[in-house]
Amino acid sequence: MSQFFESVTSFFSGGDQLPWCSRDIIAGCEKEVAEAANDASDEAKSESIMRLSWALVHSSQPEDVQRGIAMLEASLVNANSPLQKREKIYLLAVGYYRSGDFVRSRTLLEQALEIAPDWRQALSLKKAIEDRITKDGVIGIGITATAIGLIAGGIAAAFIRRN
Numbered sequence: 001m002s003q004f005f006e007s008v009t010s011f012f013s014g015g016d017q018l019p020w021c022s023r024d025i026i027a028g029c030e031k032e033v034a035e036a037a038n039d040a041s042d043e044a045k046s047e048s049i050m051r052l053s054w055a056l057v058h059s060s061q062p063e064d065v066q067r068g069i070a071m072l073e074a075s076l077v078n079a080n081s082p083l084q085k086r087e088k089i090y091l092l093a094v095g096y097y098r099s100g101d102f103v104r105s106r107t108l109l110e111q112a113l114e115i116a117p118d119w120r121q122a123l124s125l126k127k128a129i130e131d132r133i134t135k136d137g138v139i140g141i142g143i144t145a146t147a148i149g150l151i152a153g154g155i156a157a158a159f160i161r162r163n
Contacts, residue, residue, distance in 0.1 A: 015122065018094060021058035029055045049075065050087070057095035069095040086115040090122055102129050 029052035036048040049071065057067025074091045081084035089112040096105035109126045113119060 017128070018097070019058055020060050021055045023059075023061070024062060026052070026055045026059060046075075046078075053088075053091055057091050057098060061096075062099065065095050067097045069099070082115050086112050086119070089115075090119075090125075093122070093125060097125065097129060105129055106133075117124050 029048070032048045033045075033052050036045045040048070053068050053071045053075070055063045056071065059065055059068070069092060072088050072095065076085070076088050076092070079088055089108050093105045093108035093112065096102075096108065105128060106129045109122050109129070112122045113126070116122070
């Protein structure tokens with residue numbers, strides 16, 4: 001019986017396997033970016049910005065996630081290698097996943113998988129997205145069926161009272 005309740009809880013919680021990032025880690029990354037802006041090479045600046053972007057899209061705060069998405073979209077045009085492009089696209093997909101835009105996230109993951117078809121992280125997130133889209137569809141169907149049932153019941157009750 002407990003397994004049943006765990007599976008129901010898991011179904012409705014949508015528990016993904018993505019890590020969460022705390023405000024302390026984000027603050028540390030922001031400090032690193034500020035320090036790199038003054039003293040570091042372009043490569044070091046780019047790496048510190050990438051770490052901050054990673055931390056932001058893995059935050060539990062929606063405003064942080066949106067900030068991470070904006071940073072990644074702005075830096076995507078400067079991706080010098082397929083590896084950098086793949087990483088940035090993947091992180092964008094994580095950001096859109098966390099913000100609830102599952103279709104956009106899945107589209108981005110498909111782009112990342114064109115670069116690296118066997119990338120397990122991207123494949124895992126894509127499966128989580130597809131499961132979430134399916135789950136949302138099932139919940140939507142359930143809500144619609146319940147609403148139709150209530151309306152039909154109301155009509156039937158009104159018809160019975162009338163007679």
